[in-house]
Amino acid sequence: MNPVSSHAQMGIDALRAMATPLADFRIMPFGAEALDARLASGGLRAGALHEATALTCSLVDDAAATLFFAGIAVREARLASAPVLWVSCRNDLYAPGLEQAGLASADVIHAQPRDDAALLAVVEDAVRDGTPAAVVAEASKVSMVATRRLQFAAAEADMPVLLLRRHRGRDRDPLCEPSAAWTRWRIASAPSERLGVAGVGRPRWLVELARQRGGEGFSLIVEGCDATGRLAVPAVPGHRTAETAGSVRRAAA
Amino acid sequence: MRELGRRSEMAEHPFKRMASSAASEQMRDVPQVAVAPLALIGKVGRRDEIVAACPAARALGIHVGMAATYARALVSDLDFRPAEPEADAALLDRLALFGIRRWSPIVAVSPPDGIWLDLTGAAHLHGGEERFCQRLQSFCRRAGFTARIAIADTPGAAHALARYGRHDIAIIPHGGVLKALSPLPVAALRLESGALAAARKFGFETIADLLPVARGPLARRLGLATIDRLDQALGGNAEPITPREDVVIPAVERRVLEPIGTAEAIAQVMHDLLKDLAEVLQRRGLGARSLRLIALRIDGGEQVVAIGTSRPSREVPHLLRLLKLRIERIDPGMGLEQFRLLAPHTEPLDAENLGAILAGESTLRDPARLVDVVAGRIGPGAVFRIAPVESHVPERAVRPTRPIETAGSWPAWQRPVRLFARPEPLSRVIALLPDQPPRRFEWRGRSYKVVAGDGPERIHGEWWRRNAEVWAVRDYYRVEDEEGGRYWVFRRGDGVASETGDLSWWMHGVFA
Known part of the structure; x- marks a missing residue:
C-alpha cells in the first residue's frame, strides 16, 4: 500500500474519533425509558465514578440513596456474575433489607475500614484488582484529587464505582465540593402512591441529577427498586410539580 | 562445725x-514438695481404674489397676484427676519431633509412654552413648520427667530394659542382649494379655525360662506372636522403626551482594523469593495460606512482615502485590542484606478442572483474590460477608462470616435498609390499641404525621435466650409520613396482655 495514503487513512480515523461526540464505552441502562432518555449516553457509563447523596440530611433520604446505588450494583452484579464490594466505615447497613433490592448475601462482600483515607485506598485496590462487579463506597470526606483517581481507575477497569456521599453537617451539601464524578445525584424519598386500603405502596424516590458529563441535569420521581434492582417510572406522576424535566431545582455543583 | x-x-x-x-x-x-499424692483415673473396659499413681500415692497403697472407688475409699484426700491419653500422646509426639531436631534423624513414638531413638551413627555426635544417656536424662529432669533409658542392639531389647531393667540407664554392649534380657519377666516382651496369662499358667516367669523350650511347642502354647517378639528382642527378626516425619516448612533464602534499603530493591528481592518459593510449593503440590518474610539488617536486627491469603495460592503476582503492601512496614535501617521467605501455613493445591469455566458455564467469579487485597490493606477482620441467622429478632438475624463462604438468604419479610443498633424511643405517640399503626409520633425532636401504615408484624421474644424475653412481644409497623419518609417502628407488648411489654414505642430502622 502507498505509505502516504495509509498515513492519510490514519489521520482520517483519528479525526473521526475526535469528531465523534461520545466515546466508545459500555453503558448501564436503567431500563426505564424516561430516565435513560435524559442521560447523555442512554444510561450510566459503566467504567466511571458516580456520586449520590441524600437530598436532605435525614435518614430516610440516605436510605433511598443507598438503595438507588444498590439497584445499580445488583444489575451490574447479575451481568458480570461477580460479587459487589460494599465499603463503609459504619455498620448500620441491614443485609436483609439489601437482599430485598436484589443484593443477596452471596452477592456482597463488606469491608469496614477505619476511616475515609483507608476507605479510598480499599476502593482503589479493589477497582484495580478487577474482581468485583461494582464497588459501592460510603464516604463523607473525599477530595477532588481522590475522585479523579477513582474516576481514572474506574475507567481503566471498566467498573462502576458508586460513591455515596454522606452529609457532614445539616447545612452542607456534599455536592458543593468539586468532584470528577461522571454523574452526581441527589436522592430523596417521596410519598408513595396512596392505595385504596390502609397500607404503604411501592416506595417512590425523587431522583435529581445534579450534574452529568455531556448532558443536562433533571429531576424525576421514580418508583424504588424491585427485587432485581430495577427502577420504574410511575404511570401517572403523583406530584407533577416535583417533576421539572430538563432543569435542575437546585444549583448544580 | x-x-x-x-x-x-x-x-x-x-x-x-x-x-x-x-x-x-x-x-x-x-x-x-511438688507432690501431693496424685492419681489419674481412666476408663479401662467398663470400669474406672487408676491408670497412674505418683510415688507418694503408691506409698499410701494406691497401685495401678485398682478400682477408682476403692482407691477413693482408701485415701480420701487423694488428688484424683482424669487421665488424658490424647494429651499424653500429643506430648510424646512433640517430644519425638524435638528428638528428630536434636538427637537423631530416626525417632518414633512407642505408645503409650516411650520413645525410640535410632542412635546408630548418631551417638558420637553427642559424645558417646554413655554421655548421651546422661545428657538425655538431665534434659528430662529439667523438663520435669523421670526417664529410664536403655541402649541395646534391638528396639525390642531396649524397650524391655527401659521398662523392666534394674537401672535407670542401661547400656548393653554388642552381643550382650541375651544376657541382659534373661532375668527380665516375660511381660517385658510386649506380649498380649492372653499370652501373658498362658505364660503364667505354664510357669514361664522370666525370659530365661523361654529360651531352652523348643520353639514348636512354645508357639503352640503362647502363640506365634510371642515367638516373633522374642526373636525381635534377640535380634533374630528385623524390626524397623517407622520414624516420625518432621514436616519442613517451605522456605527460600536470598542474600544480596550489597545491603539494600529502597522500596524498589526490596520489591525485586520479594519477587525473586516468591518465584523460588512458588517452585518449591509446586513441587510439593502446596499453596501458601500465609507467608512470612524475614529481612536481616546489617546491624543484626530482624524485620519480619507477614501476609495471609484466604485460599491457598502460589500465584507470584498476587502474592507479590500482597507483600508489596507491607514494604512500608520494613525499617531498612542501614541496609538489609539477607531475606528469608517462609510459608508457615500451607494447604494442598492441585490442578483444577477448568472445563466449566472454559465452556463458559462459569459460576460466580472467585472473590479470594479481592478479599486478600482488601484484607492486606485493612486487616482480615474488616472484610466479611453477612450471613443469615435463624432468628426472627431483627438485630439477631445477621452475623458476619468469612468472606469466601456464601451463605443462605433471609425470609422475604419487609425489612429496612438501615437498622439502628439500638432502637430509639418515640414520644407522644398516638395509636389505636391493639393493632393499629401510630397516627403521629415524635422522634429526635420532630413530630411526624403518619399517612399510611402496614402491620403489625408480631415478633416474639426468644424465651430460650433470656428470662426477660419469655413473654416479650414486639409489634412492628412500617409507616409512612406526609413527606414520604418510611420508617420501621415497633411497640413493646401486644396491647392486650400487660406482661408482653410496656406499650412503649420505638424506632428501629428506615426504609428507602
Whole structure:
C-alpha cells in the first residue's frame, strides 16, 4: 500500500474519533425509558465514578440513596456474575433489607475500614484488582484529587464505582465540593402512591441529577427498586410539580 | 562445725554453713514438695481404674489397676484427676519431633509412654552413648520427667530394659542382649494379655525360662506372636522403626551482594523469593495460606512482615502485590542484606478442572483474590460477608462470616435498609390499641404525621435466650409520613396482655 495514503487513512480515523461526540464505552441502562432518555449516553457509563447523596440530611433520604446505588450494583452484579464490594466505615447497613433490592448475601462482600483515607485506598485496590462487579463506597470526606483517581481507575477497569456521599453537617451539601464524578445525584424519598386500603405502596424516590458529563441535569420521581434492582417510572406522576424535566431545582455543583 | 579455732585460723561464719545446708536441703526437697499424692483415673473396659499413681500415692497403697472407688475409699484426700491419653500422646509426639531436631534423624513414638531413638551413627555426635544417656536424662529432669533409658542392639531389647531393667540407664554392649534380657519377666516382651496369662499358667516367669523350650511347642502354647517378639528382642527378626516425619516448612533464602534499603530493591528481592518459593510449593503440590518474610539488617536486627491469603495460592503476582503492601512496614535501617521467605501455613493445591469455566458455564467469579487485597490493606477482620441467622429478632438475624463462604438468604419479610443498633424511643405517640399503626409520633425532636401504615408484624421474644424475653412481644409497623419518609417502628407488648411489654414505642430502622 502507498505509505502516504495509509498515513492519510490514519489521520482520517483519528479525526473521526475526535469528531465523534461520545466515546466508545459500555453503558448501564436503567431500563426505564424516561430516565435513560435524559442521560447523555442512554444510561450510566459503566467504567466511571458516580456520586449520590441524600437530598436532605435525614435518614430516610440516605436510605433511598443507598438503595438507588444498590439497584445499580445488583444489575451490574447479575451481568458480570461477580460479587459487589460494599465499603463503609459504619455498620448500620441491614443485609436483609439489601437482599430485598436484589443484593443477596452471596452477592456482597463488606469491608469496614477505619476511616475515609483507608476507605479510598480499599476502593482503589479493589477497582484495580478487577474482581468485583461494582464497588459501592460510603464516604463523607473525599477530595477532588481522590475522585479523579477513582474516576481514572474506574475507567481503566471498566467498573462502576458508586460513591455515596454522606452529609457532614445539616447545612452542607456534599455536592458543593468539586468532584470528577461522571454523574452526581441527589436522592430523596417521596410519598408513595396512596392505595385504596390502609397500607404503604411501592416506595417512590425523587431522583435529581445534579450534574452529568455531556448532558443536562433533571429531576424525576421514580418508583424504588424491585427485587432485581430495577427502577420504574410511575404511570401517572403523583406530584407533577416535583417533576421539572430538563432543569435542575437546585444549583448544580 | 568448727567455731573455735585458733586465732590465726579463720573460723567459719556460723550462719554461712547453716544457710547453705538449708538451701541444699531445700534443693533435695524439690521433688517431694511438688507432690501431693496424685492419681489419674481412666476408663479401662467398663470400669474406672487408676491408670497412674505418683510415688507418694503408691506409698499410701494406691497401685495401678485398682478400682477408682476403692482407691477413693482408701485415701480420701487423694488428688484424683482424669487421665488424658490424647494429651499424653500429643506430648510424646512433640517430644519425638524435638528428638528428630536434636538427637537423631530416626525417632518414633512407642505408645503409650516411650520413645525410640535410632542412635546408630548418631551417638558420637553427642559424645558417646554413655554421655548421651546422661545428657538425655538431665534434659528430662529439667523438663520435669523421670526417664529410664536403655541402649541395646534391638528396639525390642531396649524397650524391655527401659521398662523392666534394674537401672535407670542401661547400656548393653554388642552381643550382650541375651544376657541382659534373661532375668527380665516375660511381660517385658510386649506380649498380649492372653499370652501373658498362658505364660503364667505354664510357669514361664522370666525370659530365661523361654529360651531352652523348643520353639514348636512354645508357639503352640503362647502363640506365634510371642515367638516373633522374642526373636525381635534377640535380634533374630528385623524390626524397623517407622520414624516420625518432621514436616519442613517451605522456605527460600536470598542474600544480596550489597545491603539494600529502597522500596524498589526490596520489591525485586520479594519477587525473586516468591518465584523460588512458588517452585518449591509446586513441587510439593502446596499453596501458601500465609507467608512470612524475614529481612536481616546489617546491624543484626530482624524485620519480619507477614501476609495471609484466604485460599491457598502460589500465584507470584498476587502474592507479590500482597507483600508489596507491607514494604512500608520494613525499617531498612542501614541496609538489609539477607531475606528469608517462609510459608508457615500451607494447604494442598492441585490442578483444577477448568472445563466449566472454559465452556463458559462459569459460576460466580472467585472473590479470594479481592478479599486478600482488601484484607492486606485493612486487616482480615474488616472484610466479611453477612450471613443469615435463624432468628426472627431483627438485630439477631445477621452475623458476619468469612468472606469466601456464601451463605443462605433471609425470609422475604419487609425489612429496612438501615437498622439502628439500638432502637430509639418515640414520644407522644398516638395509636389505636391493639393493632393499629401510630397516627403521629415524635422522634429526635420532630413530630411526624403518619399517612399510611402496614402491620403489625408480631415478633416474639426468644424465651430460650433470656428470662426477660419469655413473654416479650414486639409489634412492628412500617409507616409512612406526609413527606414520604418510611420508617420501621415497633411497640413493646401486644396491647392486650400487660406482661408482653410496656406499650412503649420505638424506632428501629428506615426504609428507602
